[in-house]
């Protein structure tokens with residue numbers, strides 16, 4: 001997945017529709033949370049077992065995939081519009097998490 005190419009594609013998509021004025025960091029963060037809620041709604045009230053099997057059915061799996069994609073698309077746009085290098089931020093956060101939560105026995109995260 002080429003993150004920067006996807007971000008360019010999203011900017012072009014928005015520009016072609018004159019949506020740039022609406023793509024402020026605040027609005028993108030809000031849209032991200034709305035999409036996360038739509039994803040959550042698919043799992044709402046399911047038992048743990050039902051949630052694990054939700055994606056067995058093709059139509060259900062497509063709905064889950066659509067919402068996961070919506071979340072990622074807004075996350076990509078939010079990172080783009082806030083100047084956050086997503087790949088760098090993810091790698092830095094993984095390293096921070098490894099330092100914060102060391103493996104029992106002292107193995108190092110690489």
Ligand SMILES: [Mg+2]
Nearest residue numbers: 035038067070
């Ligand atoms: Mg959605």
